[in-house]
Amino acid sequence: DIVMTQTPLSLSVTPGQPASISCKSSQSLLQSDGKTLFYWFLQKPGQSPQLLIYEVSNRLSGVPDRFSGSGSETDFTLKISRVEAEDVGVYYCMQNMQLLTFGGGTKVEIK
Amino acid sequence: EVQLVESGGGLIKPGESLRLSCAASAFTFSNAWMNWVRQAPGKGLEWVGRIRSKTHGGTTDYAAPVEGRFTVSRDDSKNMLYLQMNSLKTEDAGVYFCTDGRSHWGQGTLVTVSS
Numbered sequence: 001d002i003v004m005t006q007t008p009l010s011l012s013v014t015p016g017q018p019a020s021i022s023c024k025s026s027q028s029l030l031q032s033d034g035k036t037l038f039y040w041f042l043q044k045p046g047q048s049p050q051l052l053i054y055e056v057s058n059r060l061s062g063v064p065d066r067f068s069g070s071g072s073e074t075d076f077t078l079k080i081s082r083v084e085a086e087d088v089g090v091y092y093c094m095q096n097m098q099l100l101t102f103g104g105g106t107k108v109e110i111k
Numbered sequence: 112e113v114q115l116v117e118s119g120g121g122l123i124k125p126g127e128s129l130r131l132s133c134a135a136s137a138f139t140f141s142n143a144w145m146n147w148v149r150q151a152p153g154k155g156l157e158w159v160g161r162i163r164s165k166t167h168g169g170t171t172d173y174a175a176p177v178e179g180r181f182t183v184s185r186d187d188s189k190n191m192l193y194l195q196m197n198s199l200k201t202e203d204a205g206v207y208f209c210t211d212g213r214s215h216w217g218q219g220t221l222v223t224v225s226s
Contacts, residue, residue, distance in 0.1 A: 105155045
């Protein structure tokens with residue numbers, strides 16, 4: 001089974017400051033067709049998860065451009081260039097290369 | 112607008128069975144590989160099971176903790192996804208989401224397992 005290890009567990013960020021979340025996969029998520037099946041989700045309090053980034057670095061339509069994803073094969077990063085109050089919640093990484101596995105989550109709070 | 116609406120959750124005793132449903136609309140449901148994901152109270156997301164589209168065989172996969180007890184099925188004529196849960200345990204409690212594993216998620220249905 002592919003294990004997704006997400007760090008940190010929590011972040012407290014001043015509005016307007018950047019934030020970064022890391023996710024490491026226990027094996028490469030790069031498929032033979034060149035796609036990397038890695039995703040970032042945000043679950044706001046009391047809501048269902050919402051997709052932010054798909055296939056490492058592609059922002060879903062409507063997601064603010066302050067969110068960016070990068071990485072390859074086993075190491076991935078989500079960056080928020082300037083955190084806003086509406087960004088609070090728990091961020092999850094997920095792989096879809098082999099079934100589905102989620103990272104443990106990173107709780108983002110505003111200072 | 113795409114909608115996934117789960118139903119069927121409730122309070123159930125350990126060892127009993129429950130069937131969850133997920134109704135899809137405005138969505139090419141028959142082409143989608145559909146998943147059930149659960150979230151125990153205050154915990155993270157855990158994948159439960161998946162069913163492929165009929166064109167990909169309609170076969171299923173399950174997470175180890177539910178293998179042999181849970182069954183995912185679909186009725187493409189009704190745009191419905193199901194999760195049959197048997198021999199429920201207290202650790203199966205939580206909110207159950209249906210999702211395509213990407214941008215479409217339901218609001219979840221709460222399953223409580225308690226004697």
